[in-house]
Structure formats: structure tokens, C-alpha cells
Amino acid sequence: MERKGNLMTYRPDIKVLDATVRDGGLVNNFRFTDEFVKSLYLTNIRAGVDYMEMGYLADTDIFKPEDFGDWKFCKEESIRRIVGNNDTDMKLSVMADVGRANLQRDLHPKEESVLDMVRVATYINTMPAAIEMIEYAHNLGYETTCNIMAISKADTNDIEEALSLLVNSSVNAVYIVDSYGALFPEQIQKLSQMYVGAMEQAGKLVGIHAHNNQQMAFANTVEACSMGASYLDATIGSMGRGAGNCAMELLLGFLKNPKYNLAPVLKFYEEHILKLKEDGLKWGYDVQYLLTGKMNLHPSSAIAFTAENRTDYSDFYHQLFDLE
């Protein structure tokens, strides 16, 4: 499979999705001020971002509302408080985890909602439940994606089977999600070929959501894009769980599509992201995340290491061998 386009061209099928509130919300339990979210919304519009993810559609039977900010639950009134009727070209998405969302209760018909897209996040072994949620959201009138998480742990045959189920579903796009930040561009190339090869025939698109454990989030996003992925996730300042994500400022600096504009993102970074860091929030590449990424492990132990202000990286490395 040939690369699609080169460094001088651009592809009109590219869709940039800002996941700052959703993945960044995992850093601060979604406790963003309305000023932050509103300013991010205006920034994304000015920057030409195609989709802004407002947060999760989490089930209040499982998560207590008092433990989280509004963006864990994305009630219609919370979103409208920020975006009004969203009379813009930018679309809004929400993420729903298999087993942690109640779409029947919480997702309204599209014509009653300001949301445009529902992204269903699943592990590979819960694909039937994911497809049920996708069909439900599709039937309510939403665009849908399927985000297959922790793909670095999945067996190739299982991925192929999952893709064949998705080809026959109503899903609009399927995401490669490197939850552990374990993958290298060479592997992303192969996965992209597999995903694009399976989805293209059915008129479905492919997306990439990367984590920066090994400083590969941007490189992997560029590689997936080059191999035909259309939906590219990024967060401003890389804000996201653990080592964070592909930085929006790197991605918009790279993409050649004339609709994208880096300057508003830089302004948001200096006015809002720096403040979160000054206030003590911690995320982004560091050696402990390199180690869980390299060993293809969930970042939870590295997140705990960070929270405890530990710097004994070599001891941590030896401890990780017990988790493999």
C-alpha cells in the first residue's frame, strides 16, 4: 500500500479532533472551569479543528457526579452552556466506554442534541457490546466511531476479526488507539494498512489516537496519516492521561491543509495550559512513562509513581518486570 500524499501536499479527508477536555480530563477529574472550556471551544473554531470532544458520557450509576467535573458526564445542558446551539462548522463529539455508559438513558435523539458524533471506546474482547452501542447511536442519528483501545496488547487475528465485524456495522470510522504508548511507527504502518485495507471498501475511515510514552505520539500520528488514516486526535499541550497525547501544536504545525491555523492554539497554550501546569497538574513524557510504554504495560503504575513524586527510575524499572 502506497503512502497517501507527501510532505508538500494535503489530503482533504483529514479530520483533526481535539480531545483536550476528554483525555485531559483524566488528569484533573474533568474539573475544568467554564472559562477554560469556552476558550478552548473558540480556539478550536479559530484553529480550524474539525471535531471537539466535550468529554465522556459516563454512567452516573457507576460514577458519582460529586467526584468529577461536568465533562465526565456531558449532560446536554452542560454542553449548551458552553456552545449554545453550536452554529459553527466544527462538530462536537462525546466518548462512551463499553460497560460504563447508559446510552438508552443518557443519549438523546440527534435532533434534540448539539452533539454530532459518539465515539465508542472498547477493548477488543468487548466488540459485540461496542457494536450494539454504535448501532444504537447510529439509529439516533449520530456519526459514530469505534476506538479499539490498548491495541498493542491485541492479537493480529483478533484485530482482523474485529475489523470484519466493524465493516458490516454502521460505524463511520475505526480508530487505532495506542493506549500504552507502546508502538513504533513501523507497527503503526502495519496497523494502518490493516485498518485502511479493511475499511476502505466499505467507505469507512480510519483514525489514530496516540500516547506519548516513548515520544512517539506525533511520529505515530504522522505515520498513520501518511498511510491513510483520516481522523487525527490531538490535545493542546499534549494534555492527557500519563504521558499525554499527540500535541495539537505539533500536529497543526505539520498539516498542510490551509484551513488549519496554529496561532490560536499557541495563544491558548500560553494563557490556559501553562496555568494548569503552574497549578500543579502533571502529565506528559517522563522516564516512568517511557518504561511502561517500552514494556507494553498500562500506565497506571507510572501515574502512581508520578503522584508520589518518586524519581527512583531504576528501581521502578526493576519493579515493572514483576508486572509483565
Added chain:
Amino acid sequence: MERKGNLMTYRPDIKVLDATVRDGGLVNNFRFTDEFVKSLYLTNIRAGVDYMEMGYLADTDIFKPEDFGDWKFCKEESIRRIVGNNDTDMKLSVMADVGRANLQRDLHPKEESVLDMVRVATYINTMPAAIEMIEYAHNLGYETTCNIMAISKADTNDIEEALSLLVNSSVNAVYIVDSYGALFPEQIQKLSQMYVGAMEQAGKLVGIHAHNNQQMAFANTVEACSMGASYLDATIGSMGRGAGNCAMELLLGFLKNPKYNLAPVLKFYEEHILKLKEDGLKWGYDVQYLLTGKMNLHPSSAIAFTAENRTDYSDFYHQLFDLE
């Protein structure tokens, strides 16, 4: 040209070069304590590093010794103070800049020196002077490399001409040097093919020295390696000018050669690199370096921005358009 090896194999021709003192010295004017350099030397031996670069061979007629630490000049007695006779398998290198070194005066015959390799750093337009230095060092008995800097600014025809001069020289290896951190893996792939294609026939090797302006130092090093580059430069904690280099901890975590050992590097990082950061030294990826890298500019303006503790990234971005 096919990739050489894959993620499960390793290539015995790989040589890892630690440039922490040399490129990191650009951050602190080479004022490292002997304890730091000695500990780094022992760390590199334990880690299986192939070459340790001790610093620059700078001309004291141009640079005042009192303005810098010893590793700007790499006198034989300074090096021996750390390594004795270096009775180890690790080799030692020094860098000499075209126009800023006096090899005739400062480089002794190999049999009188503990150094093994001289790396000549040059811009593409001073290649004849570089080759003269290479031949001089070669005739004294040293291994030599030619490090063609700022390659992202060079014209393809000029690169081809430079490579044809080097093919006919005594040089052992030629480096791709992305001084501005401007290049993407796709470009590194093409350059690697060009360099390896030119050098292979003459039994010469290729190297890569990357900068991390766009978080691509590691990705570009992996890409060059995959396309056949053998000499891979890295620094512990990415310590190097501006956005820094490919991190040794990432590189050794990636390479499959059983001789390499990550644990000593992690120990050095926690004991010595963290301390330099606590003491206020600044280097590494940040938005200002992203911007000079993206615009293919020398990092000097971003280094000044950093030194002034500025955070007005969007103003800085607009100012850079005047430097293009």
C-alpha cells in the same frame, strides 16, 4: 531500498555514541564536574555504549579557556584525568568544527592519545576544509566521521556532491545532522537512502544526529537506523543544545542488541541529570523549539526566548516570520 532488520531483530553494525558532554556542554558552557564526567564514563561502559564523546577540540586562539569548562578543549590530560588509559571496550571521540579547531597543534598522533575517533563537523559549503581535517586525523591514526550539519537547509544536489567527495576520502562514516530539528521521518528515510546508497559501496558507514524540536529526535533516529544508519547519537536525558537530542534512555530501550543495558542510564539520570535541572539548567522540547524547527530556522532565537523566561509563544511565532 529495503529496511534493514525489523523490530524483533538486531544489527551487529549498530554503534551507539553518547554525546552528553559534547552536545550537553552547549547548555552549560562545558562546566561539568569531574564527578559527573567520571560517573557518565562508568555509566556508558556498563550500558554497553560504543563511543563516548568527550567534548570539542576547540581552538584556544578563538575561545578563551576561562570562559568554558575543560570539555570545550579536550586536552589529553583532561581526558586522562577521567579515563586513565581507558582500558575498556568503549572508544572515545572528540568533535572538531571546521574553522574552529587547530588540529595541527592540538591533535597528537593516535599512539600518544587515549582518543580513538575525530568527528569533523562542517556545513555543506566547507566540505573541502572538512576533508582536509579528516585526512589529517586519519593520517595520525584516528577513526574519522564527517558530520554535515544543518542538512535541512542543504540542497539535494549539494548533498550528492558532498557525498561523492566523501566517498573518495578516508572518512569512516558520514552523519546526517538535523541541527534545526526540522526533519520528519519521511525525509530522514530519503536522506538515509541517499547516504547509505553513496557510502555502502566504499565500505563506509552512515550516522544520525537528531534534535528534538518537533519531538522527532527518537523517531528520526529509529527511522535512520531502520534504513541502514549504523552510528546513532544520543544523550542522557536528551541533554543538548535547545530542544536537545535523541534520549539515550529511549534509544537503549528500543535497541534489541543484547549488549545494551538501560538500567545504568536510568541510575545516572536520577543521580546526575535531575540535579542539573534542579540547578536551573534548561534544555529539551518546548513550544519555542517546535516553532524554529517547523520553520527550519537555527534555534538561537528560541534559546534566547528560553533564557529570557518568555512564554508569549504566539508573539514569538509571528516574530519568526521575519527571520525566514
